[in-house]
Structure formats: structure tokens, C-alpha cells
Amino acid sequence: MEKESTFMYDEDLDRLMIFNNIGDDEKVYGSVNILNLILDITTKNRIANIEIRNVSDYLKSIEKDPSILKMLNSAKINVMQVRGGFLIQIVLVGLNKIEKIPYTIPTEEKILITA
Secondary structure: OEEEEEEEEEOOOOEEEEEOOOOOOOOEEEEEEEOOEEEEEEOOOEEEEEEEEOHHHHHHHOOOOHHHHHHOOEEEEEEEEEOOEEEEEEEEEEOOEEEEEEEEEEOOOOOOOEO
């Protein structure tokens, strides 16, 4: 599932926050810390918000250009259920550049999380 999101990049703290719209019938149920991510999950098992800490260092470590953070036009979250876990892909769009940030999250139990 792909959904347009709003975002905020804090250069001083090097954190990128991406906010999904949640329905009136949803509330944030809790947060999960995974790697350098904080995921806020709703009562309907959807990702409400994602925060990426030390995002520019992470981009460099996966050979992506961190300069896109200073010229972001949009950010999207894609979540795909994969065997043994799920894949979160964050798509950053700035000027004439697109960077895709992948996170593969293994799980011991089958869970369903959507964007």
C-alpha cells in the first residue's frame, strides 16, 4: 500500500519524521523501536508515523545521497508483507532526485502492518 504523507526533517537532530493521515476512528496505540526507526502503530495496525534517527548517516551507509534531505518535496511510506517479516520502503523525492530507503524487518510471529 502506498500513501502520500507529510514530513519534517530536523537537520540539527538529523531526524526525519513522516506522518500518515489516520482516520477519525483510529488512534495511535503504541510505538515500536526497530534499528534507528520509531514506528507509531494505530489501533488498526497501520503505521501512523515513522521517525528515522541519524537519517543522513544511515543514507550514507547504504550509499544514498543525504543531500536530498535538505531539498525534500515529498516522502512516502510503502509497506509490504514479505515471507518472515515485512519490508518498509521510504521514498524521498527532492528536486530531480529520488532516493529509496529500504528496511527489512523480520518477525517471529506473523503480524499485519500497513501504511
